[in-house]
Amino acid sequence: MRNELDKRLPIVMGSAMFGPKGRDNLRCGTGWTERRTLGLGWILYGFTRAVTPTTIVEVGTGGSSVCLLQAIEDNSKGHLYTVDSWPSAPPDTDHGVNHRFHPDGKPYAYQHSFFLDLLNKEKWNEICTLYYMDGPEFAIKWDKPIDILVVDGGHLKEETRLEWENLSKWIVPGGYAFFHDFIACINEIGLLFEDYISKHDDFSLIVEPDYLSMAILQKKYTVKSKEFWTCARLAQEDNPNRSDEDRHLTAARDSGIIGEWNGKSHFPPMDEFMAEHYRIIKEPLENV
Secondary structure, eight states, rough: OOTHHHHHHGGGGOOOOOOSSSOGBOOOGGGGGGGOOOTTTHHHHHHHHHHHEEEEEEEOSHHHHHHHHHHHHHHTHHHHHHEEEOOOOOOTTTOOOOOOOOOTTBBOOHHHHHHHHHHHTTTTTTGGEEEHHHHHHHHHHHHHHEEEEEEEEEHHHHHHHHHHHHGGGGGGEEEEEEEEEESSSSHHHHHHHHHHHEEEEEEEEEEEESTTTTEEEEEEEEOOOHHHHHHHHHHHHHHTOTGGGGGGGTHHHHHHOEEESSSSSSSOOOHHHHHHHHHHHTGGGGOO
């Protein structure tokens, strides 16, 4: 069976989300893309499906936006805030899609025209907010918590530094940041984050080994003892306060289990952690 992103990332988008050839059930699109898997697109789609974020912020609108929006739709939860400078381009007679125009009358680049058409076709307007500006300008103005950050903008070191400097402070504990072209583009982005990680211990860094131009950062967190054991107690089948919604309280971000990084460990001191467990397990179920 074809995946849910079939035909949403055709060759017209020129998306970097594609990977190499793969099994039939992983392939996506038609024509040239028929022979390829999503690759990086699967990483963004999969993380979004697993994390079920409330807020995704993206710098650089395009193929990655499609993967993120499909995951948000499949989750029935979340919103994408995506920013781009939305460049102009000569009319594209081959693809015939840049029939949308800037207020000054210049046509959008065909990738953006296609994306805007897809946004309407898939009825994604309710789960997507578009911003028309440069990434650093947007980053300065942003002021809300971020569950997932995706940066695939201008790929310049100073530009990326400004975006990260202003957006990283809004990433929630346990939240993720994805940076495309980590190794490409003369290693500028890679060198920037290698240096950052060496001076800050509040983020972990992974460079995805099969698609070396994608880096994944996670903001470190520490489990909160009380919230963790309360959640576990509440989920017990014999708890009179349990409901269908309570069965999903393992979603740590929604249930308050994830706390600010204490600078030492993802877990609190074990004696403190277990003391909270024994205290809560003795409480009557109706009080939990």
